[in-house]
Amino acid sequence: MANRGPAYGLTAEVQKKIEDQYDVKLEQECKDWISAILMEPFPEDSTFHEALKDGTILCRVMNVICPGSIKKVNTSKMAFKIMENTNFFLTAGVEQLGIPKSELFQTVDLYEGTNMTQVLWGLTAVARYARRKNKDLPALGPDLSARNERNFDEATLNKGQSIVGMQAGGFKGANQEGMTFGRPRAL
Secondary structure (H helix, E strand, C coil), X not given: CCCCXXXXXXXXXXXXXXXXXXXXXXXXXXXXXXXXXXXXXXXXCCCHHHHHHCCHHHHHHHHHHCCCCCCCCCCCCCHHHHHHHHHHHHHHHHHHHCCCHHHCCCHHHHHHCCCHXXXXXXXXXXXXXXXXXXXXXXXXXXXXXXXXXXXXXXXXXXXXXCCCCHHHCCECCECCCCCCCCCCCCC
């Protein structure tokens, strides 16, 4: 954790909102998913944050999902090496799986433990996109929806041009006619 004093004012309110969104059930689902991916039990001797903080578990998970995507996993306990592991995981998620950056977490969220809710959501995003690539992987949350394009012929498209939309005011006789209140405006 960073050496920061207590938060006050708006910062404290925002931090409380983030902490209130934390889902212990989702944390357990993420632990189970990581265990299923790595085919070994999740470390029980530390908290979720402590187990993932150094990034080695995340790098191993990504190498199972996308073999060879992370060439070197740092084992050093130096802060920048730890954050580099997390960054390797996030970069591989964006480049190998096509995850939008907005669905992942920031390195500092995990390192400092300030937004573990976003870490949980980021892991579910990795699981969703990994299942799109390989359906044999274990699931965590719902799968991504598939694209369902529709191709209409010209005749069907032309029929749509003749339909009066609901915004045109013709909704089974309901309109604003007779809707007056009070006296008329005198000009």
